[in-house]
Amino acid sequence: MKKIGFLSFGHWMPSPQSGTRSAGDALLQSIDLAVAAEELGADGAYFRVHHFARQLASPFPLLAAVGAKTSRIEIGTAVIDMRYENPLYMAEDAGAADLIAGGRLQLGISRGSPEQVIDGWRYFGYEPGEGQSDADMGRRHAEVFLDVLKGEGFAQPNPRPMFANPPGLLRLEPYSEGLRERVWWGAGSNATAVWAAKLGMNLQSSTLKDDETGEAFHIQQAKQIRAYRGAWKEAGHDRAPRVSVSRSIFAIVNDMDRAYFGYSKDEDSIGYLDANTRAIFGRSYAAEPDALVEELSKDEAIAEADTLLLTVPNQLGVEYNAHVIEAILKHVAPALGWR
Numbered sequence: 383m384k385k386i387g388f389l390s391f392g393h394w395m396p397s398p399q400s401g402t403r404s405a406g407d408a409l410l411q412s413i414d415l416a417v418a419a420e421e422l423g424a425d426g427a428y429f430r431v432h433h434f435a436r437q438l439a440s441p442f443p444l445l446a447a448v449g450a451k452t453s454r455i456e457i458g459t460a461v462i463d464m465r466y467e468n469p470l471y472m473a474e475d476a477g478a479a480d481l482i483a484g485g486r487l488q489l490g491i492s493r494g495s496p497e498q499v500i501d502g503w504r505y506f507g508y509e510p511g512e513g514q515s516d517a518d519m520g521r522r523h524a525e526v527f528l529d530v531l532k533g534e535g536f537a538q539p540n541p542r543p544m545f546a547n548p549p550g551l552l553r554l555e556p557y558s559e560g561l562r563e564r565v566w567w568g569a570g571s572n573a574t575a576v577w578a579a580k581l582g583m584n585l586q587s588s589t590l591k592d593d594e595t596g597e598a599f600h601i602q603q604a605k606q607i608r609a610y611r612g613a614w615k616e617a618g619h620d621r622a623p624r625v626s627v628s629r630s631i632f633a634i635v636n637d638m639d640r641a642y643f644g645y646s647k648d649e650d651s652i653g654y655l656d657a658n659t660r661a662i663f664g665r666s667y668a669a670e671p672d673a674l675v676e677e678l679s680k681d682e683a684i685a686e687a688d689t690l691l692l693t694v695p696n697q698l699g700v701e702y703n704a705h706v707i708e709a710i711l712k713h714v715a716p717a718l719g720w721r
Contacts, residue, residue, distance in 0.1 A: 384720040387426020388419055388707055389460050389628055389691040392438030401699035408437070409444055411700050416448045418704040420455040423711060426488065428458040428691055433466055433506075434498040442475040449483025456488050460586050460628065460691060461568035463494030464520040465503040469527035473554050476531075480558035487561060490586045491527070492568035493520030496655055521577070524567070528581060530554055531562040563621065570661075572606045579613035584624040587683065589664045589693065590655075599650045599664035603627060603683035626689035629681075630666035633674055633709035638702070642695075643668035671713035678718060690720070 392412055394402040402408045416427035427448055429438050438444065441459050448457050457479075462472075480487040493516070499505075503516060510519040530536070535551030567578035567585060571592040575585055587603050595602055607625050614623045632643040648666040655661050667677055684690060692710060694703045715721040 384687070384715075385425035385456070385626075385689040386711065386715060386720060387424055387428055387456065387458075387689065387691050388415070388703070389428045389430065389693045390415065390438070390696045390703075391430040391432070391693075393697050394436050395697065400697045401702075402697050405436070408696065409447075411696065412438065412444060413447050413451055414700045415694070415696070415703055416455060416457070417451055418700060419707055420452045422704065422708050424455065424707055426456040426458060426689065426691065427452075428460045428488070428490070431459055431462045432497065433463070433502050442479050445487060446479040446482045449479060449486060452486075453484075455486070457483055457486050458488030458490055458566070460490040460566075460588070460626070461492040461494075462490065463497075463503075464491050464523040464527070465494050465508060465516050466506045467491075467523050467527070469523045470530055470554060472527055473530045474556070476561060477554070477556040477558040480561050480564075481556055485558065485560055487558075488564050488566060488584075489561070490566040490568050491524055492570075492586075493517045493524075493574075495570075525581070528562060528565060528583070531565070533557045533559070533562075566624070566626070569606065569610070570655075572609045575606050575610040576613040579610045579623065580617050582617070582619050584626075585610045586626050586628075586691075587687075588628045589630065590661050593652060593660045593662040599662045600681045600683045602662065603664070604686045607683060607686040624689060625687045626691055627683050627687040628691040628693055629664070629684065630668075630693045631674070631678070631710060631714070632666070632668040632706060633713050634668060634670050635709050635713060639709070642698070671709075671717070674714055675717045678714070 390412055392408040394405055394408040396403050402411055419427055431441050433439055445457050510516050533553050535553045537552045539547045539552050565583050567583040569575035569578055569585060569587060578585055587606060634640050634644050646668055650665050651663045653661055667674060694706055
């Protein structure tokens with residue numbers, strides 16, 4: 383059994399060919415797709431965060447709106463780039479959104495990926511400390527965020543406050559119980575997956591990772607997940623972790639599916655995230671359901687994960703993307719034992 387959700391990047395473009403021509407379209411359609419996915423029986427609505435781009439950027443207003451419009455589905459991110467975040471302000475926003483959603487938030491965070499601008503986090507007012515990289519800064523922001531989510535007091539109260547304080551040091555409010563255990567780390571390497579396990583974060587592994595062995599993507603990703611689980615066990619945490627993988631999967635069940643995806647053949651590819659980081663990008667899957675079931679049954683990383691996030695082509699509109707999700711839930715997931 384697996385939890386199955388969708389992952390939207392929220393692309394928009396002022397073009398006649400796009401179903402999302404403005405940022406408002408992308409946001410409102412994201413809410414509508416989450417509602418539709420819940421009605422179809424999907425388990426999660428997840429959103430990517432990119433800055434300086436025609437994509438979804440500020441997650442918490444969207445997460446709160448989805449939380450208010452739904453009642454069951456998990457609501458999350460994959461991922462928030464922590465290089466851009468004030469972890470204390472973020473904790474307040476996250477607590478508020480989680481309370482609105484009734485404790486359904488699943489926050490994926492990470493050190494981020496290459497962005498649209500050079501060192502975009504500098505424009506947000508952040509600089510790495512002396513001798514540190516931007517990745518170090520992102521991980522440090524994450525550690526502070528995790529610490530304040532514990533809900534422990536740390537701030538000295540004013541002896542003459544405007545309103546009465548509870549006794550002792552003050553914590554950030556609003557505080558949402560249990561949110562600390564629903565934070566995920568988007569790991570691009572085996573080492574950062576192990577680091578996330580030690581800190582007690584769940585694991586998100588995307589459609590790309592550092593090419594560390596030269597093997598097929600799904601094999602490398604499965605090894606990453608096993609290393610994470612081993613580190614989690616060694617750390618002695620008192621709960622079971624969760625692991626998600628993302629995939630582009632399209633079941634071809636009608637002529638429109640065939641027109642969009644029926645003639646594409648995909649395989650893993652190699653690229654460079656920067657001058658020194660060689661990455662492997664996982665293949666997409668598109669086939670008629672029987673063939674799709676056979677192909678997906680060989681994906682070792684999907685087998686290792688408890689949660690599968692389906693990346694959706696959001697610019698094709700809510701109705702078509704709901705169909706994409708429904709086709710997987712109806713025609714593929716039962717045959718693989720996911721449902």
